[in-house]
Amino acid sequence: SAEPIKVGVAAEPYPPFTSPDASGKWVGWEVEFMNAVCAEAKLECVITPVAWDGIIPALTTKKIDAIMSSMSITDERLKTIDFSDKYYNTPTGIIGPKSEKFTATPEGLKGKILGVQVSTIHAEYAQKHFKDVVSEIKEYQTQDEANNDLAAGRVDAVQADAITLDSFLASDQGKECCESKGNVVDDPAVLGAGVGIGLRKDETELKGKFNAAIKAIRANGTYDKFSKAYFDFDVYGK
Amino acid sequence: MMKDEATILPAYKPPKARSLLEPHRLFLMAVFVGVFACAVVFMRWDWLPKYQDRLIAGIWQTLVLLATTSFFGFLLAVPLGLVQVTGPRPLKWLANGFCTIIRGTPLLLQLWLLYYGLGSLFAQFPEIRQSFMWPYLRQAWPYGFTALMLSFAAYEGEVMRGAFAGVPRGELEAARAFGMRRFTMFRRIWLPRAIQRSLPTLNGETVLQLKSTPLVATITVMDTYSVIAKVRSDTLLTYEPLLLLALIYLVLTGILVVAFRYLENRVPNRGA
Amino acid sequence: MDLSLLALSPPGWGGVLLAGLFSSLQLAVGGYLLGLIIGIGGASGKLYGGPIVRDLLEIYTTLVRAIPELVLILLLYYAGTDLVNQLTALLGLPSVDISGLAAGIFVIGVVQGAYSTEVLRGAIKAIPAGQIEAARAYGMSPFMTLRRITLPAMLPYAVPGLSNLWLIATKDTALLAVVGFSELTLVTRQAAGTTKHYLTFFLAAGVLYLAVTLVSNIAIGAIERRARRGMVREA
Amino acid sequence: MSDTAQAIEVRDLHKRFGPLEVLKGVSLTAKQGDVIAIIGGSGSGKSTLLRCINMLELPSAGSVTVHGETIEMKTDGHGGLIPSNRRQVQRIRTRLGMVFQSFNLWQHMTVLQNVIEVPVHVLKQPRDEAIAVAETLLKRVGLYEKRDAYPAFMSGGQQQRAAIARALAIQPLVMLFDEPTSALDPELVGEVLSVIGDLAREKRTMILVTHEMKFARQVASHVVFLHGGVIEEQGPPQAIFEDPKSERLKKFISSIH
Amino acid sequence: MSDTAQAIEVRDLHKRFGPLEVLKGVSLTAKQGDVIAIIGGSGSGKSTLLRCINMLELPSAGSVTVHGETIEMKTDGHGGLIPSNRRQVQRIRTRLGMVFQSFNLWQHMTVLQNVIEVPVHVLKQPRDEAIAVAETLLKRVGLYEKRDAYPAFMSGGQQQRAAIARALAIQPLVMLFDEPTSALDPELVGEVLSVIGDLAREKRTMILVTHEMKFARQVASHVVFLHGGVIEEQGPPQAIFEDPKSERLKKFISSIH
């Protein structure tokens, strides 16, 4: 069709996957992925920023046609929307201030304030595994604000995608205050089967195109090529 | 269908007091009940029991925020209004500047400025981090409280300015003529009279304040709105939680309006 | 504070902020005008409409004024576009692409409309009845009365309320950040988040909003003086 | 049926406000050049009668004929009447110059704009002509200097004179006055009465509701005493004021001296 | 120097508003039991004089002595005077019962609350006592039934009587009235004047600015005619009203009849 595919990304910065730069352009690994996949599938794609909080309603009400915003494939989400095959999968980590020593386990987090981004698998994981031990789980609208509050000392630990956390730790602010406390124990029921492209349920044709394209760029080396600029390991995961 | 000239011509006639039981109202009510029933039957409400406790806690949080910020905001509004009417120049400018700045920028921005801006600035000073204040400063509600309180004070300060200026001069003069001291005059005549004059507007301002409280959800305060936001993200439902939220605020507003009406009727006031 | 971050061209974020301000203003102007149109209709409906129209308008204004703007914006934003799409689907048309701007103007307009209705209704009621009676007595048609007498005569009573609404409109655009519309508040948040200089950007945005308010105040003052030209200045 | 020399003919007019019958069958004829003064106690229906003549109040029954043209009315289904031809009413109104108790000048227009408003926008006269006429009229009522002032900045007497100029500007068949001086401070009454007196001397047709008995006696060609919604007595001013027949008129006249 | 039998003594009072000199040296003595009526044209400075007595307006020069106590003043550096002792002024004010033209009752209090306000909160009388006194006073001015009404719901005459009760409640040495009836509808004037007349008969010291000449003549023991900021003529009422000496007083008296 002549209509471009509107690809929704969370309007809140989520480096290194999606974030706007000073010229207002969206940059990051996921943007490169989108360009590659859309080129492969011969689709014209435009980025449409949407609030993370409203990204699924935006999809179902057709304000956007696909979500490429580090959205993990979970059973709960599958009730409402459909996903393509996964296109990346990373472990979930926890970071904390350098001054305190603890591990990413229920024992380590005892009595701490844990920050997570609202409506993410991490929020759900924290609710399921840490709720009873931590003193409070604070839910942020953006990952960024959670990180910032960690640096500001308003939370004691932040749980998120290990890659995002790494990129935060690599920043000036992160380097100064915080360090990784390790990855959490996997729980596929919550943490899901990796990140996929979110689609409306009836869009099987689009889903097929995307799946084929993902497979193709994995096979022809495009995927690895643009990933290398961002990560020194295989972001596709196991 | 323009048949009666008197009704199409733009001369206002106050509507007659009408009862609830007129046919068209009955019809409207039936429609409303129908819509309500449809909403109950066809929409998903199975999540309600699960979130009930949190919702009640959230409503409580909203009410506490509303009550405290309005109360302290009002306390601040009185001097803000007063100095703008009688204060010395510098104080007048200060109060005026404060009101202009708060009223001229979005509350959302003020909230973030306080929480993410000022709040993270605090964290850079070890002295503050070690002080007894820190356990409070690291929480979100002090920032939410401060922003909401200042905003209320600025808007209500403008109202109080008008109310103070509007107290008839003669009544103040009478107080002076009977030998009242300045403070007695303020306490016994000027302030009560100004408050009486501002009550109707105070009602409106408080409703506006209630409607501003959801913004604190963006800085992690768990009020009614953020509970509903959580429901939305957990259940991925778009409309049901928002409709419930709208209903909750509707009821809260209704309660406020009734409470204020009661308060206003206690001191009869004709046209003042 | 690092002011080079606010430079107009990348790597400074000034350009982005100004673009955001421009979107905000577009939204505010559009929403305000739509609200005004709704308000004129609503006020006439409330004053001269039949009982059903009046009751419906009463429900509209009550609901809008009782429910937080944030909630209304979310509800209207999703429901509004949903409805349009279902309508076009029903008519067999392709789903239309509703831009964020259009949707934003729509929600701000609907919210503003409720307040405008009340402001304009109060202003029309404040016109001394004799003025309109005189127009009738000299054979003016209802429409001419509205155009030549009612609208200009109500202006001095409406200007304070309407200017307040304009200032509210400029600030309410900030709420569209929650639906991801790139207005000033959202781009500020993005810039702050990306650069980690929260204070700088929030202050910069505050200054921009304040500037809009102050400029508006000057314009409003001029309009008000003109509208009140036939009125005795109150003491 | 009706003679065009009759400027206004009111026939058996009834007006009911809900349960209250304010006019209970009033008939009245004003020939060209007549100056009719309507007098009566407060609440006797004087204003209502005047307002029914130009349909500012819709009569419940009866007819009004202006310059031989009867205003077409039909029943509204609730026992009242409504005009069947709105255009006709509007046209007839442009022939009747109404002056109100509280002036009712349009506050957002200057005096001159007030005076030319109807000529220009309703009667579609060229603006220049209307201004020329208006200036002559304003000179007549002694307000030429005030032509660019806004009503709110003028005294009540000046406003009422401006209102008279506005009414004259439409070159009315009949002038209708509803207590034109009762909202004025005593010292301002004179200036307005003198303008109205001038009009009477020019034999302009006028219907005048007034409480100024001395004035009514001087200028009226015919006096109508309204009481309880009916014409209790009428006749030339001498007869009415010096030789009242009915008890009520006697009482009324004695009460006001 | 000054005799305590002199309730009020005003000496060579001057008052300037910017360039306008409103009082140009006024001296006035009120002995206990005197009823002094101040008359004069509009703008002659009557209100200003009265207001200078209790320092609502600060005189530019001159002195005011109340019951033998002279109000201490000092120059303010701009050619005017200011009280050097604010407490003294406040104390003296509690001995002067002022009644204003526009009543100035406190609208947020009932009539009774208005009357007891100063006794309780300024003079620190026990509340019960103050209420007892207030109820007696309200009976006297015929407002006992209205004691729990709010001023906004009462007629002007009732409000002015309440204001008189409020002034009486402080048991003032002198009552000061500034045109107490000129804001009232004509039919309400009588009730207020009759209350003031009663006070005069009781030999209460009063200074009364009024336009009601007939009344002034009845009740005053002494009439002062103010013109252009000076006392043009003064004396017992008969002399002033029947045998005016100065041209201006003659003209004034003829103009008001």
Ligand SMILES: Nc1ncnc2c1ncn2[C@@H]1O[C@H](COP(=O)(O)OP(=O)(O)OP(=O)(O)O)[C@@H](O)[C@H]1O
């Ligand atoms: N719009 C109305 N609705 C109900 N009653 C009305 C209305 N207009 C007038 N009346 C009543 O009709 C009666 C006559 O009123 P009208 O104004 O004609 O008296 P009037 O003779 O002009 O008295 P006044 O000398 O006080 O002006 C009064 O009792 C009045 O209350």
Ligand SMILES: Nc1ncnc2c1ncn2[C@@H]1O[C@H](COP(=O)(O)OP(=O)(O)OP(=O)(O)O)[C@@H](O)[C@H]1O
């Ligand atoms: N606060 C003021 N500032 C400037 N001028 C004033 C002020 N108060 C009074 N005046 C002027 O002082 C003059 C005397 O005023 P005052 O009120 O004493 O007159 P009055 O004799 O009481 O007149 P009236 O009978 O109209 O009450 C007037 O010309 C008035 O304009």
Ligand SMILES: [Mg+2]
């Ligand atoms: Mg009348």
Ligand SMILES: [Mg+2]
């Ligand atoms: Mg005076």
